[in-house]
Amino acid sequence: MQQVTFNVENARVQMRKGLLEFPILLILAEGEMYASDILRKLKAADLIIVEGTLYPLLSRLRKNGLVEYEWKESKSGPPRKYYTLTKVGERVLDELLETWTILSSSINTLKKAYEKSS
Amino acid sequence: MQQVTFNVENARVQMRKGLLEFPILLILAEGEMYASDILRKLKAADLIIVEGTLYPLLSRLRKNGLVEYEWKESKSGPPRKYYTLTKVGERVLDELLETWTILSSSINTLKKAYEKSS
DNA sequence: ACTAGGTACCTTGCTTTGCAAGGTACCTGT
DNA sequence: ACAGGTACCTTGCAAAGCAAGGTACCTAGT
Numbered sequence: 001m002q003q004v005t006f007n008v009e010n011a012r013v014q015m016r017k018g019l020l021e022f023p024i025l026l027i028l029a030e031g032e033m034y035a036s037d038i039l040r041k042l043k044a045a046d047l048i049i050v051e052g053t054l055y056p057l058l059s060r061l062r063k064n065g066l067v068e069y070e071w072k073e074s075k076s077g078p079p080r081k082y083y084t085l086t087k088v089g090e091r092v093l094d095e096l097l098e099t100w101t102i103l104s105s106s107i108n109t110l111k112k113a114y115e116k117s118s
Numbered sequence: 119m120q121q122v123t124f125n126v127e128n129a130r131v132q133m134r135k136g137l138l139e140f141p142i143l144l145i146l147a148e149g150e151m152y153a154s155d156i157l158r159k160l161k162a163a164d165l166i167i168v169e170g171t172l173y174p175l176l177s178r179l180r181k182n183g184l185v186e187y188e189w190k191e192s193k194s195g196p197p198r199k200y201y202t203l204t205k206v207g208e209r210v211l212d213e214l215l216e217t218w219t220i221l222s223s224s225i226n227t228l229k230k231a232y233e234k235s236s
Numbered sequence: 237a238c239t240a241g242g243t244a245c246c247t248t249g250c251t252t253t254g255c256a257a258g259g260t261a262c263c264t265g266t
Numbered sequence: 267a268c269a270g271g272t273a274c275c276t277t278g279c280a281a282a283g284c285a286a287g288g289t290a291c292c293t294a295g296t
Contacts, residue, residue, distance in 0.1 A: 019137060019221075020283080026228040030235060035244075045224040053283050055246055060282090077243045078291040097229065103137075104222050106163040110144040111215065117148055138254080153273075171254050173275055178253090195272040196262040 020057060022100060023047055025085065025093045028067060034080040058083060066092055138175065140218060141165055143203065143211045146185060152198040176201060184210055 027033065027041045035054055042049050061067045066089035069081040085093065145151065145159045153172055160167050179185045184207035187199040203211065 023225060023228055026225075026232050029232045045228055046220055047224050050284065051245085052247085052285065056282080059246090074243080074292085076293070078245080080244070100225065100229070102164060104225075106165050107141060107144075107218065107222075110141055110159075110163055111218070114144050114147045168255065169274085170256065170276090174253080177275090192263085192272080194264070196274080198273070 020047075020049060020053070021061065022093075022096045024054075024057065024061070025066065025089060025096065028083055028085045028089070029093060032070075032082040032084045034072075034082050036080075038083075061089070065089075138165075138167060138171070139179065140211075140214045142172075142175065142179070143184065143207060143214065146201055146203045146207070147211060150188075150200040150202045152190075152200050154198075156201075179207070183207075 023042060023045065024038060027038055033041070035051070035058070039049065039051070039054060058067065058069075062069065062083075065086055067083045068086055069083045071079050072082050073079050141160060141163065142156060145156055151159070153169070153176070157167065157169070157172060176185065176187075180187065180201075183204055185201045186204055187201045189197050190200050191197050
């Protein structure tokens with residue numbers, strides 16, 4: 001019996017801390033990608049992240065059962081690990097979307113109060 | 119000659135990581151507050167933070183010259199440290215406001231792409 | 237065949253930082 | 267004088283982003 005444990009409360013904490021797993025899950029929701037694809041997409045969205053961060057992060061997501069991968073050959077170069085979201089990953093993504101909504105509205109509330117007062 | 123160094127680039131990294139200094143600066147922009155005031159305001163905005171985080175954070179902000187404090191007596195209980203933003207703090211806050219705008223629009227772009235595809 | 241260069245994946249060590257837990261000191265009311 | 271509330275702070279731990287460095291594969295040119 002394999003138990004998939006993913007503590008959503010902890011993920012909320014991590015979002016405040018890292019705010020990186022969320023965009024990566026969002027990107028993977030579009031379809032299978034390998035590391036360079038993800039880096040490209042994040043860069044295009046102005047979110048900077050480097051290899052040394054991404055690889056451990058993908059491993060972490062895999063250990064938690066949010067993503068899985070498949071080796072695929074490349075036409076030019078070494079084989080690639082193509083990642084996809086699992087069902088659990090999709091559920092977590094939905095939670096994180098909600099968390100993001102709450103977080104950004106919290107901050108925007110504070111922001112509006114500031115703009116009004118200045 | 120005392121040099122006030124506050125690396126805005128580093129602050130951007132920290133925002134992605136912690137996302138706590140920013141709301142605290144926003145709250146202090148409203149006027150002088152002591153720790154409990156700040157905790158109350160953060161809680162009201164659904165941003166959870168505890169004493170053990172806040173005190174070191176305020177010290178850090180003070181060391182970096184973003185805030186300063188003044189002791190004031192309380193009508194009931196021990197004296198309080200009332201914090202206010204410095205000029206530097208105000209400038210940094212403006213930077214962080216911009217960073218927040220960029221960050222949230224990045225994520226919202228990814229979010230919209232996801233919503234469209236699902 | 238060999239080697240140079242590009243691509244892809246991964247690890248190690250460091251630093252920062254949020255947090256839980258615990259601690260000190262002050263002030264007030266009984 | 268002491269109990270309870272308020273306020274400030276510190277210590278030790280764990281998580282995670284990052285810089286830097288490393289391994290392996292594949293292709294193309296010699």
